[in-house]
Amino acid sequence: DAKTTQPTSMDCAEGRAANLPCNHSTISGNEYVYWYRQIHSQGPQYIIHGLKNNETNEMASLIITEDRKSSTLILPHATLRDTAVYYCIVSPRDTGTASKLTFGTGTRLQVTL
Amino acid sequence: DSGVTQTPKHLITATGQRVTLRCSPRSGDLSVYWYQQSLDQGLQFLIQYYNGEERAKGNILERFSAQQFPDLHSELNLSSLELGDSALYFCASSVESLPSVQYFGAGTRLSVL
DSSP: OOOOOOOEEEEEETTEEEEEEEETTTOOOOEEEEEEEEOOOSOOEEEEEEEOOOOOSOOOOOEEEEEEEEEEEEEETTOOOOEEEEEEEEEESSTTTOOOOOOOOEEEEEEEO | OOSSSEOOOOEEOOOOOOOEEEOOOOOOOOOOEEEEEEETTTEEEEEETTEEEEEESSSSOEEEEEOOOOTTTTTEEOOOOGGOEEEEEEEEEEEETTTTOEOOOOOOEEOOO
């Protein structure tokens, strides 16, 4: 699986957009980008995933560069409840029924008043 | 609520003992994954079962074993426990078509004294 690089920590003011970057320069053609987050010691929570097009759901937007070597997760209006560790993961698309998620160290996002 | 149920929430035991952690996946999900999260190792994949069969294996110790039953619930057995086994253990489940979109339970916190 491709390796990802994320900043260790970021701060964001409540109500502002949080833009979390991820580098995955060795991503291969069959690998998707997935984002998860973990609030305190709760179970990780799936946020969004994409291959090459930008994606949006009720939680966030995912912007993937044209060369697919990096991506940005955008939380449009961050709230205190969004304070968490955010993990960017790349995983092959054609895994059949076998898959594992390889979590790195993630980005610790602190949302402040 | 992810729909994945893990019991017990907390477990305190002594070195050398054996414990069993239980996981019920979301309704309809055939895959169950186990992850370990310790302070020094982060979130690590242990093992995956799909419809009762082992499908993928991570860095799972020989003292650890798992199984998935016909009703699709899974158990993770940890034996000859050591202090270093103290960690959060998460179970996740996924649908067949999207194995990398995994839904995590709230975890079992194991303390080995």
